[in-house]
Amino acid sequence: MGTSRLEAFSDGIFAIAATLLVLEFSVSHGSDLGHQLLHLWPSYLSYVTSFVTIGIIWMNHHHTVSLIGRADRTMLFLNNLLLMTVAFLPFPTKLVGDFLHHEGEKAAVLAYAGTLVIMAVLHQVWWQYARRNRRLIDDGVPDSALSAVDRAYAPGVPLYGSVFALAFASPLAAVALTFAIAAFYLPSAALFDR
Amino acid sequence: MGTSRLEAFSDGIFAIAATLLVLEFSVSHGSDLGHQLLHLWPSYLSYVTSFVTIGIIWMNHHHTVSLIGRADRTMLFLNNLLLMTVAFLPFPTKLVGDFLHHEGEKAAVLAYAGTLVIMAVLHQVWWQYARRNRRLIDDGVPDSALSAVDRAYAPGVPLYGSVFALAFASPLAAVALTFAIAAFYLPSAALFDR
Amino acid sequence: MGTSRLEAFSDGIFAIAATLLVLEFSVSHGSDLGHQLLHLWPSYLSYVTSFVTIGIIWMNHHHTVSLIGRADRTMLFLNNLLLMTVAFLPFPTKLVGDFLHHEGEKAAVLAYAGTLVIMAVLHQVWWQYARRNRRLIDDGVPDSALSAVDRAYAPGVPLYGSVFALAFASPLAAVALTFAIAAFYLPSAALFDR
């Protein structure tokens, strides 16, 4: 079985998850609107961070799938689990927006960072399953392309693990670090460092 | 009339329905957030179960459509009804998440299982309509490919019927069985047992 | 300018609007869930009616676009207005589900039928603009294919106009008629009566 169906389904999930992030914003009648809009800054921060993260991870996922020539049952299941964590991201993103700078911010950012750690672990497992002994790799792909993806994916789990650890000391700094990873590390990874 | 339009519409519905599942999660200010997040476990369970189910059913639907060479008016209508039950799934999924382990859990899981039974029945009717006397089957498709799909679809209605029956005895066990079907039975079905 | 971009945008809008319909359903804790689920029947009815309507209109739109060879500025704007009414449908669908059999049912069904009338008018205007003097029609398309679409689109405005008129006498009958149109009239229209 080829990978085009898997790709189309994945593309849809990534784009929809990114667009659903906007549903985290809400205000109410009664108190000054301008004031409320300024106090939404944690929501803006978590929105930007998650949107950029999803956009870049989608690009990396897409690049990696282009190296894969066929899918099997296990691959399909791993891909489903990976997409499930991507589609889940709007919920912890909303938690960060609602609770940062309020009672409960540590639990909110731990849920956010925890989701990203699980996503990075699944992305790594998904890739290693396809790559080990070139199990599902397309015949025309050189080993150097595989090593490039290896190098790109290797820091993912430690980086998001650091975000998780940092959340205990400073939830705000942990979200800022997540944004920095999306802006500076991810775009350089699988797609550009070859 | 060919099937590519029917396929594109179906693809969209499957991916969007899976992504909308995340809207079932919600927490409130006021009580401890970490505590609330742990008590959301029925929502995590129903989210994972429905997401994996939709993902695999989409793959099977896609595989089956690849055997079909043309669509007629009845086929179109049946496909619409099938998609309608898929797009409906986020609602009973939310019911399970909100009511499992609370008053009303039996009604919630019966609504969930009932939706899955209807989906399995429609999937079977949809397939049998296309397959009977090779009514809509592409000329190049061997009979063995049709028998493979027959074998794959046959257990669907009895399996989800068992989930429905089990919901009377134990709503939680019924949801766990649904997850097991998605993880172990569905991926082996139409796509992989040839 | 060709029509493939217009088609891709339209496809997305149709599929997403159909899937968002599920957000109309809601229940609350406190009273018996089984009882609440049975009393949601107006929501089930409006959901099924709108879903089937969107599915079939999408198919007809897609068929018609396949006859069109190029788009101009006016065409683009008319298509945008048409999509806007399709994307609006989840709101009056929710109104029907929430208010049918309650105070306000006439206003709800009039809003629903009114949206469908506007959609039918825009679909007609959109088609006539492209078809008049074969303004945007692909050169290879025979006149008979155009007449078939003419015949298919002609009853749309009168039919939905009747739904609107019927809503004054019986809101429930008006919704039932809308369902009958989607199930029996629409699938026979542009796609199958050639």
Added chain:
Amino acid sequence: MGTSRLEAFSDGIFAIAATLLVLEFSVSHGSDLGHQLLHLWPSYLSYVTSFVTIGIIWMNHHHTVSLIGRADRTMLFLNNLLLMTVAFLPFPTKLVGDFLHHEGEKAAVLAYAGTLVIMAVLHQVWWQYARRNRRLIDDGVPDSALSAVDRAYAPGVPLYGSVFALAFASPLAAVALTFAIAAFYLPSAALFDR
């Protein structure tokens, strides 16, 4: 790296953002529904304005990408930021619908106009980055096609800047001007003035 993946992701975001606009509408039981529906006119106005704006900007984005032959890391990041403002639009659209003609209308329309200004600035930066010294432009594209896009994009920032300024004097007039831009200026821009 080519642009087809970037295009598919962008297409999805535009279509989904436009369709999510419908979630801004809501009514309540208790007071007369017909009355409530008439008083929703600010929501209809902001819905139509944002829907038409997104539809046309999508077309222009698509046309511009067709001139671009390859993407680099910076391009990807700029495109992500641009899509992020498009996907954000449902929130300020809802603000305008909820607050126009009520306390807080100035803040609501400033948020709306501000989002459009940022979108226009990012669209301009995104284009200039690709176009400067033909950095990412496809070899076969003539300079005249680039100048046409230059002319099309030049008035964007001043126009939406005027909307922003006008919002201080009259929030309603600012929204009406935004609609006029979408109906009259945008469709004539990159796609049609060649």
